Every structure is written in structure tokens, then in C-alpha cells.
Amino acid sequence: MTPHNASDDSRGDSRWSDLDRPPLNAAALRRALVREGSLYREVEVVRRTGSTNSDLAARAVAGQADEGAVLVAEEQTAGKGRLDRRWTAPPRSGLFFSVLLRPAQVPVARWGWLPLLTGVAVASGLARVAGVDTALKWPNDLLVTVGGEERKAGGILAERAGEDGVVIGVGINVTLRADELPVPQAGSLALAGAVATDRDPLLRAVLRALEDWYGRWRAAGGDPAACGLQETYAAGCATLGRAVRAELPGERAIVGEAVAVDGDGRLVIATGEGVQEPVGAGDIVHLRPA
Structure with missing residues (x-):
């Protein structure tokens, strides 16, 4: 499915139709994240697409994306979870994005740590900005507490992209209301009492934490104990x-x-x-x- 640009408002559902859910500021995100020496090479925000993972993986395989490419969608119509499950949510109600990594200096046997590393980064970024206590369910679910109950508020999916690439996809329910939950066991940052639900700073914090952890892991040759990842993951793992x-x-x-x-x-x-x-x-x- 072809992505539609974030500024394409020809569909009648105006981007300002829900003022509690303003659009992401792509230019500000690029200014904050794409800089000399950064992991991130490009940050693109599209209005709507099927799956950011599928789109970015296709670009990677075609040689049209470098490591550190980030693709964000305001709405995903065919977002993918593990085991071919589908992930859908109202437009601008969450963060739905994918990042291309090429961990050439890490043995492929250790690439299985990438979704766990991403979970640690997402949890730490959200805790910093949203003030929500998040926990990780092995291997790739993000849990929050809503009304004393553990609920899934996000998920991570890692997919190979060609010989040397991995696309990491992340979906996080940010402002989803109770009547919008896809299943009763789902949750969102807002329902968990987040102090902030502005998606721009949330996304910046998560991507900076991902850059930090990925850099540490890569510098250690993917050794999860040497870079502190194994210990940190275990400390935050609800399983x-x-x-x-x-x-x-x-x-x-x-x-x-x-x-x-x-x-x-x-x-x-x-x-x-x-x-x-x-x-x-x-x-x-x-x-x-x-």
C-alpha cells in the first residue's frame, strides 16, 4: 500500500478533526534527531500506510534506505504484530514507527537481542517523559497498569530486511480511550495516568534511548552482559x-x-x-x- 503524505488532507478526515490528537511535527523531529554523528539519517512521517515495517523493509531490500532511517505513520491500516496478528488504532492515537538497523559488527546469533533492547529503550523513554511505570513481557510486549490490572500498551516486532538489515517496528497506544480499546486486555499511556501524552517528546525520548542502547550493544559486539543490557532487561521484565x-x-x-x-x-x-x-x-x- 502506498504511504500517503502527512500533509495530504484530501480525504475529508481533516488532520485537525481531533484536537486532542495533533499531528506530529516532522520538521521538528528531524531537527532534534538527524544530526552529525547521530544514528538517525532520516525521519519521515506519513499520514497513513499499511505497515511501516513492510514499507521500510521493502526500501531496505531495494537499497533505498540507510541504517538509521525512521518511518513513522500517523495511522497504520495493517500494522503487524507477532504471529501475523494485526494491530490497528485510531489516527494519531499512538506512536507507530519502524527503524532500520544494520548491525554488521555484531554476530547474527546475537541479533535476537534487538527486540529486547528496543523494549528497554521504549520503557526508559516513556518513563522519562510520560512518567508511567512500564514493564516488559518477554519477548516484546510493553505493559502498563490500568486500574490495578496489567494491560498491554505496546508491542515490538523485529524483521530481517535482506542479508544485513533488521527493521524494528514499534506500536504504542498513547491516547487510546477505554471505548477505543481493541480488546479489554489492552491499555494506553493515558489510561495508565501518563503525566504527558504529547507524542513528539515521547517519540524523541524513545528514539534517543534506542540510539543509546544500540550504540552500547554494538560497541560490545552484541554481548548483552558486557553492555549491561541483560541485567537491565531482567530488572524490567514482568515475566x-x-x-x-x-x-x-x-x-x-x-x-x-x-x-x-x-x-x-x-x-x-x-x-x-x-x-x-x-x-x-x-x-x-x-x-x-x-
Whole structure:
């Protein structure tokens, strides 16, 4: 699907139709993020597209995007979650963006840390600006507390783009109201009591935190312990210390306690039989509160 430019107002749903949700300021974002020595080479904001991940991955494969390209959409009509799930939200109600990374100096075996690294960056950026306590559900969900309940307010999806590229996609519900939630278990920063929901500073904070963590991880050759990523992720991970059910490919499931995230970014589950089983991919269900 072809992206429509952020200033294209020919559709009748004027960009000013919801004054609580002003459009992002693309020029200000570029001034703040694209500078000498920065990771970020370009920041583009489009009005509407199917999926920023699909669009940016296609550009990367065609050689039309450099590392540090950022694509942001005010509205995604076919946003992608894990396991081919769809992610949709009202226009300008959240942050929906993708970043192209090319971690050439890091062994491919360690690239599995990229969604976890992004989770740490998103959580720290949001905490700084929105003042919301966020937690990470392994491997890539962002949780907030709404009315004493843990709810998903965001997600991360990493996809390979050609031989040397990874596109990291992030979706965060910012101002979603209760009557707009796609499912009852969803949440948003506003519903979690955010002190600020202006998306411009939120996006800047998240992208700066991502640049910082990515730089540290890359300088350490992707070693998650050496750069502090493994410890920081574990400290913010709501999955650890809980009873969980891992629903694995092939309709297999493991039930036990999530006890660690190992050096490869896998979740280690201690089962009732006394076995510690690392899980690299699957759906994790939290069975009891932390």
C-alpha cells in the first residue's frame, strides 16, 4: 500500500478533526534527531500506510534506505504484530514507527537481542517523559497498569530486511480511550495516568534511548552482559519470577516458572520436573500476578 503524505488532507478526515490528537511535527523531529554523528539519517512521517515495517523493509531490500532511517505513520491500516496478528488504532492515537538497523559488527546469533533492547529503550523513554511505570513481557510486549490490572500498551516486532538489515517496528497506544480499546486486555499511556501524552517528546525520548542502547550493544559486539543490557532487561521484565505457560510451535506447551533470560535472549522456564528449558520463540501466558 502506498504511504500517503502527512500533509495530504484530501480525504475529508481533516488532520485537525481531533484536537486532542495533533499531528506530529516532522520538521521538528528531524531537527532534534538527524544530526552529525547521530544514528538517525532520516525521519519521515506519513499520514497513513499499511505497515511501516513492510514499507521500510521493502526500501531496505531495494537499497533505498540507510541504517538509521525512521518511518513513522500517523495511522497504520495493517500494522503487524507477532504471529501475523494485526494491530490497528485510531489516527494519531499512538506512536507507530519502524527503524532500520544494520548491525554488521555484531554476530547474527546475537541479533535476537534487538527486540529486547528496543523494549528497554521504549520503557526508559516513556518513563522519562510520560512518567508511567512500564514493564516488559518477554519477548516484546510493553505493559502498563490500568486500574490495578496489567494491560498491554505496546508491542515490538523485529524483521530481517535482506542479508544485513533488521527493521524494528514499534506500536504504542498513547491516547487510546477505554471505548477505543481493541480488546479489554489492552491499555494506553493515558489510561495508565501518563503525566504527558504529547507524542513528539515521547517519540524523541524513545528514539534517543534506542540510539543509546544500540550504540552500547554494538560497541560490545552484541554481548548483552558486557553492555549491561541483560541485567537491565531482567530488572524490567514482568515475566521473570512468574508462573507461565509457553505456547510453542507444533502445539506444544511448557508450564513452569520463568527464572531467567539467557545470553541468547531466550526465556528460561523451570518446569515441575526440575528441568530448565530455554524458549526462543512462542507465546507466553502469565498465569499469576507477580
